[in-house]
Amino acid sequence: MLINARDAKAACGRKTDRKDASRLASLARSGNFRKSFVPIRPFRLQRFISREIQKNTQEMARVSNRIQKMLCATGCRASTVFSNVHGKAASVILDAKLRNAPDLALVIQNNCKRLRCSAEEIYSALNFNIEPQIANQLLAAKQKLLWLQEYDDESFERLRELQQPYDHYVKLLMSIPGIKERAARLLFAELCPNLEEHFLDSEHFCSWLGICPGDNTSAGKQKSGKCPKGNKWFRRCLIQCAQALAVSKRAPYYERFMALKLRRGRKRAVVALAHFLSRVIYSVLTSRKAFTSRETSAFRDVVVQRVKQSIRQLKKISGVSVINDLIVENDSGAILGQISLA
Known part of the structure; x- marks a missing residue:
């Protein structure tokens, strides 16, 4: 049986191997252990790959952010003309710029048809000088991002095979x-x-x-409701x-x-x-049944309840009255507002 260590933790200063063995045996005889959830071996293999996929996704995000920061450090304003600097058209244009292609204007003209900015605006944003070492570093980072994407696709295919x-x-x-x-x-x-x-x-x-929600109540007081681990x-x-x-x-x-x-x-x-x-x-x-959606009026009910509560609070205010859906000041008779859905 596998249990969580926090369920059998000894008091501070009273922990030895002999005392641990005695305490664990006593707890086991009394049935005070809660068995931990351990999936079967096929699912442990799936866990290994799925968690690696999530870690790789985080690494892809980090590399993507580093590429964006390096572009900004060189004076490139790519984010002002490209909604996604890693998109298909943006990647072709940026690669041509980093490789110092002589026909950069032609590359921009051929790949800007589906972009939000014109060819002149893109060329103006990419009109900056970049050192060869920085350009090579950016190209290497972009190549690393492509490799991570391929690694992600291959890992997901392995997971799909395991879950067949x-x-x-x-x-x-x-x-x-x-x-x-x-x-x-x-x-x-x-x-x-x-x-x-x-x-x-x-x-x-x-x-x-x-x-x-967590449950941490002592002396009749709720101390914390944060989610547990x-x-x-x-x-x-x-x-x-x-x-x-x-x-x-x-x-x-x-x-x-x-x-x-x-x-x-x-x-x-x-x-x-x-x-x-x-x-x-x-x-x-x-x-073992597919999900079936149901209509809900939760948002409507909350809004209606808030409107009713606001009207009740308004009626309690001294010097103000609600007459025929009009908010009227008692002293001057001025109309302060109207309760209307229009």
Whole structure:
């Protein structure tokens, strides 16, 4: 049995090998251990590759940012004319500039048709002198970024091959709004097909992930409600899916996010939406049924409740009255405003 060390930690100053053995044996006999979730070997292999993919994605972001900073240090204003300096057309133009191509103007003319700026504006932004050593360093960094992209594609293909016997579960995850194939495979690699055997319900599952409110109450006072520690790899990917739902106005449960945002702010609303997604994931994988969306009026209900509360508070203010949806000052009779949906 594998357990978490914090569940059997000894008191400070009372730790020896003999005392540890005695304490662990006593706890095991009394059944006070909580068994840790250890997936079967195929999923441990999937975890290894999926976590490497996430690390490589972070490395790609770091290399991309370094390329952008090096371009800015040379005086290049590429970000003012290219929405993405690593795009197809932008890469061709920047490579021609870094290699000091004699026909740079022609390259810009042939590749600027789908860009937001004209050829003259692009040429003006790239009209700067660059040392050969810096140009070679930038070309090497761009080559490294391409290699990282190829490494990412190959790693994801290996993960897809490992998950081929479990494609049904991956498709179930893809039926959830905000979760595409890449996210579904990265999420499923951290789990197993029989979640109900390891977690009693979705609440225990969310607690294991560390995507639920914490519980730190003492003497009848709630001290802290921050999320507990959990599976950071799963949580990171889940937060990204929640962010995607938060910016897509046509996505299901966007109203749920807006209602949470009004009450708790954007960041807490994103975490709350991720908590909701984790419960949906548990339900989908344990029931073996695809996700079916339902209409919600959460945002409307919150707005209506706030309007009612504002009107009640307005009526309590001395010197102001609400008459026929008009806010009137009692002393002067001046109309301060109107309660109207128009």
